[in-house]
Amino acid sequence: MHIVVVGLSHQSAPIEVREQFAFTPGMVDEAMALLRVEPGLDEGVIVSTCNRVEIYGAGAGAGDVIRAIDDFLHRFHELESRFEKEIYRFEEPRSVEHLFRVVSGLDSMVLGETEILGQVKKAYDQALSSKTTGKALNQLFQRAFQVAKKIRSQTVITRGSVSVASVAVELAQKIFGDLGASQVMVLGAGDTSEKAARALLSRGVRSVLVANRTYERAAALAAELGGRAVQFENFGGELAGVDIVISSIAAPHLILTRQSIGALMTARQNRPLFLIDLGVPRNIEPAVNEVDNVYLYNVDDLQGIADNNMRARREDVARCDELIAANVAKFEEWLRRMPPDAARDFQQNRSI
Amino acid sequence: MNEHPLILAALALYVGAFLYALFLLQGRPLWGSWGHRALVSVGWLVHTYALYLRAGQIHRCPITNPFETMMFITWALVLCYLVFGMTWRVSFLGPFALPLVIALCMFGLFPGLDHGRPEELKRSVSLSMHATLSLLAYGVWALAGVTGAMYLLQERQLKTHRLRGLFLRLPAIEQLDRINFRLLLVGFVLLSAGMALGVVVGLEFLKKDVLKTAWTLLLWAVYGGLLAGHMTHRLRGRKTAWGSIAALLFLMATFGLVNMVSSAHRF
Numbered sequence: 001m002h003i004v005v006v007g008l009s010h011q012s013a014p015i016e017v018r019e020q021f022a023f024t025p026g027m028v029d030e031a032m033a034l035l036r037v038e039p040g041l042d043e044g045v046i047v048s049t050c051n052r053v054e055i056y057g058a059g060a061g062a063g064d065v066i067r068a069i070d071d072f073l074h075r076f077h078e079l080e081s082r083f084e085k086e087i088y089r090f091e092e093p094r095s096v097e098h099l100f101r102v103v104s105g106l107d108s109m110v111l112g113e114t115e116i117l118g119q120v121k122k123a124y125d126q127a128l129s130s131k132t133t134g135k136a137l138n139q140l141f142q143r144a145f146q147v148a149k150k151i152r153s154q155t156v157i158t159r160g161s162v163s164v165a166s167v168a169v170e171l172a173q174k175i176f177g178d179l180g181a182s183q184v185m186v187l188g189a190g191d192t193s194e195k196a197a198r199a200l201l202s203r204g205v206r207s208v209l210v211a212n213r214t215y216e217r218a219a220a221l222a223a224e225l226g227g228r229a230v231q232f233e234n235f236g237g238e239l240a241g242v243d244i245v246i247s248s249i250a251a252p253h254l255i256l257t258r259q260s261i262g263a264l265m266t267a268r269q270n271r272p273l274f275l276i277d278l279g280v281p282r283n284i285e286p287a288v289n290e291v292d293n294v295y296l297y298n299v300d301d302l303q304g305i306a307d308n309n310m311r312a313r314r315e316d317v318a319r320c321d322e323l324i325a326a327n328v329a330k331f332e333e334w335l336r337r338m339p340p341d342a343a344r345d346f347q348q349n350r351s352i
Numbered sequence: 353m354n355e356h357p358l359i360l361a362a363l364a365l366y367v368g369a370f371l372y373a374l375f376l377l378q379g380r381p382l383w384g385s386w387g388h389r390a391l392v393s394v395g396w397l398v399h400t401y402a403l404y405l406r407a408g409q410i411h412r413c414p415i416t417n418p419f420e421t422m423m424f425i426t427w428a429l430v431l432c433y434l435v436f437g438m439t440w441r442v443s444f445l446g447p448f449a450l451p452l453v454i455a456l457c458m459f460g461l462f463p464g465l466d467h468g469r470p471e472e473l474k475r476s477v478s479l480s481m482h483a484t485l486s487l488l489a490y491g492v493w494a495l496a497g498v499t500g501a502m503y504l505l506q507e508r509q510l511k512t513h514r515l516r517g518l519f520l521r522l523p524a525i526e527q528l529d530r531i532n533f534r535l536l537l538v539g540f541v542l543l544s545a546g547m548a549l550g551v552v553v554g555l556e557f558l559k560k561d562v563l564k565t566a567w568t569l570l571l572w573a574v575y576g577g578l579l580a581g582h583m584t585h586r587l588r589g590r591k592t593a594w595g596s597i598a599a600l601l602f603l604m605a606t607f608g609l610v611n612m613v614s615s616a617h618r619f
Contacts, residue, residue, distance in 0.1 A: 159520060160515075160520065171510070173524060174506065174510065174519065174522075174524050174525070175510065175524060175525055175526060176524060176526050177523065177524035177526050177527040269585035269588075270585050270586075270588040270589070271585075271588075272525065272526060272589065289511065292588075292589065292590055292591070293588065293589050293590070295510050295511065297513065301513050304513070305513070305515055308515075
């Protein structure tokens with residue numbers, strides 16, 4: 001029994017090519033049904049995400065399986081031209097290693113991201129319910145999920161946030177814990193502020209207030225975020241009830257000073273206040289960070305943390321590779337010992 | 353004394369749990385680790401059995417000399433660690449609380465501390481309750497001091513923007529502040545109850561043992577002040593954390609000395 005993978009990802013093909021091969025959720029059932037009857041292919045799993053389209057297959061001859069999947073991909077998407085350079089075709093042990101790397105986030109656009117694990121699990125579950133998997137792929141995917149778990153717990157590859165918005169969320173969670181009671185104020189309608197506000201909303205913050213020099217822009221962003229717009233002149237009056245401030249006002253002077261925050265903290269009964277200053281020039285006086293229970297981060301601080309986390313992840317790639325190599329070897333050993341009639345059994349089951 | 357080997361066994365288990373906690377720093381959350389919890393729990397059960405044997409031997413609560421008192425306080429500390437750690441889901445308490453437990457256990461095992469007890473000690477349920485509740489309060493406050501240290505460590509990382517490995521492992525500072533307050537409150541209620549029973553048991557001791565009475569009242573006032581400061585929002589976060597550490601250091605530094613010169617609390 002041989003296991004192969006045929007596919008294309010963000011590393012091998014631009015989006016214009018990837019989108020031609022993508023399987024939308026509505027297409028997967030039909031594709032699975034066709035895959036089941038593909039000659040030369042005993043087992044198959046389709047993984048289709050924004051960044052990759054891959055079909056894992058198992059069969060008696062590696063070359064036959066690769067050809068079957070390759071033809072199936074082009075035929076299903078009605079593509080006449082062949083994408084030889086963009087499509088990768090791996091046989092064992094590289095195909096096995098590739099899946100282990102994919103589920104561990106090592107092959108992702110953002111190194112170590114964990115969303116891919118859920119996406120592959122979903123793809124495998126779909127294949128399982130469509131009965132396109134057998135002993136080989138079942139074992140391969142189960143092992144892949146175990147490897148991902150091991151890598152997650154034994155290395156730092158998935159730890160720490162690696163974008164400005166997610167670092168802001170992580171910090172907010174380390175200050176407030178549960179964000180369900182927290183209120184966010186967005187000062188200025190910048191792109192990064194909006195991303196940070198959205199990221200905080202996705203973690204369950206209670207509400208969002210938006211203030212901007214142009215009230216209409218504030219109202220528009222507030223409507224998008226499901227929050228409330230406030231007049232820019234009045235934002236100071238709302239601060240006492242706010243826990244997180246994201247500021248990106250284009251102003252030549254400071255809008256929050258140590259003095260104003262000192263007075264505010266008394267009104268806030270010394271509840272913690274998280275200030276995110278994304279403005280250039282800065283909107284908040286740096287000395288504000290010296291006030292008890294106030295935590296001030298500017299864009300460089302957040303980017304620095306994201307970069308450090310990414311550096312730590314990159315430094316751990318070698319350790320991940322070692323773990324993967326050891327697990328690939330174990331799987332290969334298992335595959336070698338697999339009875340030759342296992343695939344036939346599966347084919348018989350499939351025909352029932 | 354037959355209980356010493358059992359206490360040593362409990363100590364060995366606590367040391368093992370601490371080392372295992374350090375090892376787990378690289379991996380999953382501590383409360384996700386059954387191994388760590390099992391080591392602490394088994395250590396605590398052995399500890400409990402040792403105290404039970406001693407209580408059977410002396411026919412009263414085993415807090416009649418420095419060794420017994422230290423073992424009782426550490427027993428209370430581990431109990432609080434297990435109960436509150438699980439109830440409030442505070443991961444990572446082990447690497448901070450266990451060193452204190454281990455140090456206090458080792459101190460209690462110093463030769464000469466497990467000496468005879470004052471003959472005049474009465475056997476009374478109220479007296480035992482008075483002492484037990486007071487010592488339980490000290491155990492709870494020790495854990496508050498540990499939580500305070502955790503708060504300061506996490507707060508320093510957030511203030512300086514230097515987020516090290518511990519950052520992800522420690523709870524949120526608001527959570528630590530809440531836990532610190534709750535522990536201060538539980539300890540305060542326990543000591544208040546212990547003091548009330550002390551008045552019931554023997555008002556005459558209050559007059560005879562002025563130093564111990566004054567010391568206890570001072571301690572009660574210090575912790576009461578910390579609680580009042582937190583409830584009125586004047587002391588919050590860092591200030592409460594420093595307060596609980598300072599109060600614990602005061603408690604640890606003066607507890608033995610006051611008992612040495614005390615006329616009615618010589619243990």
